[in-house]
Amino acid sequence: MSMPALKIALRFLKSGRAQTVLIVVGIAIALSVQVFVGALIGSLQSSLIDRTVGHSPQVTVLSARDNNVTIEGWSDMVTRIQQVGGVRAVAVSASSNAFVEKGGKVAPALVRGFDLTQADKIYGILDAIYSGTPPPAADGCLIGKELSQDLNVGVADNLTIATAFGTRTNLTISGLFDLGVASLNQGWILTRLDTAQGIFQFQDRVTAIEVGVTDVFKADAVAADITLALSNPAVKVQNWKDQNRELLSGLQAQSISSNMIQAFILVSVVITIASVLSITVLQKSRQIGILKAMGIKDRAASLIFLYEGVLLGLGGAVLGILLGAGLATAFSTFTKGAGGGSLVQISLDTMFLLQSFVIALISSAVASVLPARRSSKLSPIDVIRGS
DSSP states (O other), X not given: OHHHHHHHHHHHHHHTHHHHHHHHHHHHHHHHHHHHXXXXXXXXXXXXXXXXXXXXXXXEEEEOOTTOOOBSSHHHHHHHHHTSTTEEEEEEEEEEEEEEEETTXXXXXXXXXXXXXXXXXXXXXXXXEEEEOSOOSTTEEEEEHHHHHHHTOOTTOEEEEEOTTSOEEEEEEEEEEOOSOHHHHHHEEEEEHHHHHHHTTOTTOBSEEEEEESSGGGHHHHHHHHHHHHOOTTXXXXXXXXXXXXXXXXXXXXXXXXXXXXXXXXHHHHHHHHHHHHHHHHHTHHHHHHHHHTTOOHHHHHHHHHHHHHHHHHHHHHHHHHHHHHHHHHHHHHOBOTTSSBXXXXXXXXXXXXXXXXXXXXXXXXXXXXXXXXXXTOOHHHHHHTO
């Protein structure tokens, strides 16, 4: 009896064409808002994470000794860290504060020595170089956009690095970088690992082992595994979640608010469909009574309204996904930031769209259960008599 029930459901929907269109459009608008809000908040979170955490180490291994900030035997530690699950990149750095001098101008700076190939996997340094090249020799360095403007220097100019213990080292600017953060552009001087070790007399020691993880929200678990793998009281392991609790709380609150908004929208869809189908049961009660008198079973009568709910949900879901994607695309295209680029680049995740579609469809089916049960309980004799 399922095929006749489906045909009857389609006939009911066609007979009330205006009502059907209105319901489908209502579902579509509600779902499009849900898709747009979910995609917007998800993209905002991804953008915020990328800007604050994505291009920096999520786990850092530092010296635990108060009188020595350097780490010995780091090569073996790097090997152990690379074997920990969830680790995608490992880089060592030798960093310390110094003063940079040029033409009578003096500015404080953090001189950071890297193996730039490894560090690029965490910081994206090579892509951030907009003029010049990475240091080709031990006396080369990269400086940030703001620092180059403050000192009025460019590629091929020389700088003097003065340390707190009196050493002075001349470096040649091989390139300029823009990491997108003014404080880093103004405060960092990047050079080769061996160069920084020589400037600060670290010998073969480093000041940090920096780790990028595949899932930034699991950085604390990866940090715990690294601590266990190293089992070294001379070092301590930090992660971004412990260092940025306020940011993490804000992201969690944002996710909760997004889920609540989407849940309320889905509830409104369920209530709308259930209400309309309940009214339809009353409107079509005489037809249902006649059909039952002709031999249609209670189960088939229930299926009529279950099919109606699914068909309405299907039409509304398809149209809602298209409208939501259109809203997101329009928002990304026509809202401009201060720099002229998109204010928020909304990314439409296929899995999120599919999930929204399936949830809308299931919600529609659930909404039709109550009207379907009411229709199955209709007595054909009472209906025909008008009771």
